[in-house]
Amino acid sequence: MSAGELEYIRWLRQQTPSDPRVLLGPGDDAAALQMSSERPLVVASDMLLEGSCFLLAEAGAELVGRKALAVNLSDVAAMAAEPVAAFVNIGLPRQSGRRLAEDLYRGMRKLADRFQTAIAGGDTNSWDGPLVLSVTIVGQATDRGLVQRSGARPGDWLFVTGPLGGSIRGKHLTFEPRVEEAIQLHRLVDLHAMIDISDGLARDVYHLCSESGCGAVLRAQAIPVSSAAKEIHDQRSPLEHALYDGEDFELAFAVAPSDGQWLVENQPIEGLHLFHIGQFETEGFWLQQDERRTPLEPLGYEHRLG
Amino acid sequence: MSAGELEYIRWLRQQTPSDPRVLLGPGDDAAALQMSSERPLVVASDMLLEGSCFLLAEAGAELVGRKALAVNLSDVAAMAAEPVAAFVNIGLPRQSGRRLAEDLYRGMRKLADRFQTAIAGGDTNSWDGPLVLSVTIVGQATDRGLVQRSGARPGDWLFVTGPLGGSIRGKHLTFEPRVEEAIQLHRLVDLHAMIDISDGLARDVYHLCSESGCGAVLRAQAIPVSSAAKEIHDQRSPLEHALYDGEDFELAFAVAPSDGQWLVENQPIEGLHLFHIGQFETEGFWLQQDERRTPLEPLGYEHRLG
Numbered sequence: 353m354s355a356g357e358l359e360y361i362r363w364l365r366q367q368t369p370s371d372p373r374v375l376l377g378p379g380d381d382a383a384a385l386q387m388s389s390e391r392p393l394v395v396a397s398d399m400l401l402e403g404s405c406f407l408l409a410e411a412g413a414e415l416v417g418r419k420a421l422a423v424n425l426s427d428v429a430a431m432a433a434e435p436v437a438a439f440v441n442i443g444l445p446r447q448s449g450r451r452l453a454e455d456l457y458r459g460m461r462k463l464a465d466r467f468q469t470a471i472a473g474g475d476t477n478s479w480d481g482p483l484v485l486s487v488t489i490v491g492q493a494t495d496r497g498l499v500q501r502s503g504a505r506p507g508d509w510l511f512v513t514g515p516l517g518g519s520i521r522g523k524h525l526t527f528e529p530r531v532e533e534a535i536q537l538h539r540l541v542d543l544h545a546m547i548d549i550s551d552g553l554a555r556d557v558y559h560l561c562s563e564s565g566c567g568a569v570l571r572a573q574a575i576p577v578s579s580a581a582k583e584i585h586d587q588r589s590p591l592e593h594a595l596y597d598g599e600d601f602e603l604a605f606a607v608a609p610s611d612g613q614w615l616v617e618n619q620p621i622e623g624l625h626l627f628h629i630g631q632f633e634t635e636g637f638w639l640q641q642d643e644r645r646t647p648l649e650p651l652g653y654e655h656r657l658g
Numbered sequence: 659m660s661a662g663e664l665e666y667i668r669w670l671r672q673q674t675p676s677d678p679r680v681l682l683g684p685g686d687d688a689a690a691l692q693m694s695s696e697r698p699l700v701v702a703s704d705m706l707l708e709g710s711c712f713l714l715a716e717a718g719a720e721l722v723g724r725k726a727l728a729v730n731l732s733d734v735a736a737m738a739a740e741p742v743a744a745f746v747n748i749g750l751p752r753q754s755g756r757r758l759a760e761d762l763y764r765g766m767r768k769l770a771d772r773f774q775t776a777i778a779g780g781d782t783n784s785w786d787g788p789l790v791l792s793v794t795i796v797g798q799a800t801d802r803g804l805v806q807r808s809g810a811r812p813g814d815w816l817f818v819t820g821p822l823g824g825s826i827r828g829k830h831l832t833f834e835p836r837v838e839e840a841i842q843l844h845r846l847v848d849l850h851a852m853i854d855i856s857d858g859l860a861r862d863v864y865h866l867c868s869e870s871g872c873g874a875v876l877r878a879q880a881i882p883v884s885s886a887a888k889e890i891h892d893q894r895s896p897l898e899h900a901l902y903d904g905e906d907f908e909l910a911f912a913v914a915p916s917d918g919q920w921l922v923e924n925q926p927i928e929g930l931h932l933f934h935i936g937q938f939e940t941e942g943f944w945l946q947q948d949e950r951r952t953p954l955e956p957l958g959y960e961h962r963l964g
Contacts, residue, residue, distance in 0.1 A: 486792030
């Protein structure tokens with residue numbers, strides 16, 4: 353640990369509001385958390401790489417820091433769990449230094465405060481490489497238990513929590529992780545399966561299907577297309593952007609038809625419209641336009657190993 | 659998630675032995691763990707950057723993977739806690755790919771098995787940058803509680819768990835994290851404060867002092883110098899290597915004199931010699947050679963932000 357890091361840790365400690373769940377924050381060999389019960393622990397961990405997951409010059413450091421935290425909060429949301437603490441590792445390009453580290457941290461801090469998530473530890477190094485951020489969030493299931501990807505059943509209704517497509521025009525940096533909404537939904541109905549849409553609607557619903565051992569049909573007319581997707585003029589239609597673009601970070605979930613009916617009629621989550629976009633079936637993966645079904649390819653945003 | 663990542667996750671799942679503590683491993687939005695009680699959770703998180711923390715061509719991928727896990731296990735050891743699960747994020751240079759990912763994983767797997775640590779999740783991406791690994795380990799305090807850096811008191815004896823210096827000649831890649839030894843020690847005596855030596859003996863004992871609000875004197879003749887340190891012929895003496903080199907990953911700890919006396923006389927940890935190398939004092943930071951005290955500079959290995 354260098355003098356610079358000691359000073360940075362001092363700064364971090366000053367920035368960090370005390371939290372009864374954090375027994376020990378930055379500055380020891382490890383952080384210590386006191387969880388409130390024996391409810392299962394949830395751990396989400398994601399790495400953001402400059403040039404591949406963000407462009408620093410375009411996005412600015414605060415939004416990059418925000419995104420590194422937000423993608424993990426979105427994963428916690430997809431389990432219908434509560435975030436507790438975040439651990440942030442940063443590799444800084446050698447010529448940058450303290451200012452960049454502080455701006456990244458500020459972007460995280462704002463979102464962390466909004467979601468009652470303590471930034472409880474991590475590690476900041478400089479190196480001869482581009483900017484890299486790795487965030488791990490520890491959370492906890494509510495007393496309703498966790499929602500996995502694997503519980504969808506044929507006949508279940510498929511929902512999404514918001515308009516899709518074109519997130520590259522801004523939403524991939526500024527989206528609000530659906531943490532509270534997921535917990536509220538899980539209190540109101542029995543969520544059979546859930547995922548956050550990071551790889552694109554088609555691909556992520558396909559993940560739900562393969563983990564659940566079933567198929568699905570998506571109704572083209574019911575899929576909410578974002579205004580950003582409509583404004584993109586390229587070889588893809590707005591619907592294709594909604595189906596295949598990545599990083600919407602809305603939730604897709606499965607519920608029994610009776611619960612689905614109730615959600616549609618009551619729209620019980622304040623500030624959130626729930627879109628019923630299809631059904632799960634025993635097999636196959638389809639897009640239905642008017643009366644015609646065509647096979648849907650589980651294509652999507654490939655931002656990872658491959 | 660790409661086809662490549664799906665296949666990699668399938669491979670990971672096959673490699674991953676089932677573990678009753680892991681409710682949900684790789685492949686969902688987040689992992690889920692069932693902890694055994696309300697004992698405090700411990701979270702260690704560290705990032706290893708190519709060119710700065712390791713040289714891939716020199717070390718080989720297996721030892722790099724091993725080190726990424728081992729440095730975090732060492733942090734868990736320094737709290738006298740038990741590791742439970744590891745989360746591994748990897749940024750792969752684009753031209754490398756699957757083979758490198760597997761070799762890194764294999765190095766981790768062996769160590770993880772030895773320390774009953776499940777590899778329960780993570781994220782593997784490729785990018786136009788050097789290799790980067792970020793590992794987070796979730797562990798749990800034993801019923802003896804956690805050992806922090808802040809509990810050393812004037813009069814306490816200072817111990818280290820092994821010879822120091824020259825780790826660059828190999829030990830920084832092959833060291834055994836002192837997980838079991840720390841837990842055994844903590845059962846036998848009241849550990850007031852503990853740290854793992856990653857930044858060098860002088861600097862890390864100084865961290866114990868500043869967190870505990872006290873000083874210390876180190877006895878030069880008592881400091882165990884590794885044979886690797888003795889074989890280095892440069893401008894530094896072997897003792898200086900033992901004092902200032904980094905990444906020994908031995909533990910330095912503080913106990914009451916009566917416990918210290920008992921440890922010296924009984925050497926109760928099988929396969930481990932405990933070296934009594936100094937005392938904590940009310941203030942100051944000293945090296946004592948024969949009868950002469952000189953101020954000790956808390957210099958050390960600067961591998962981080964600064």
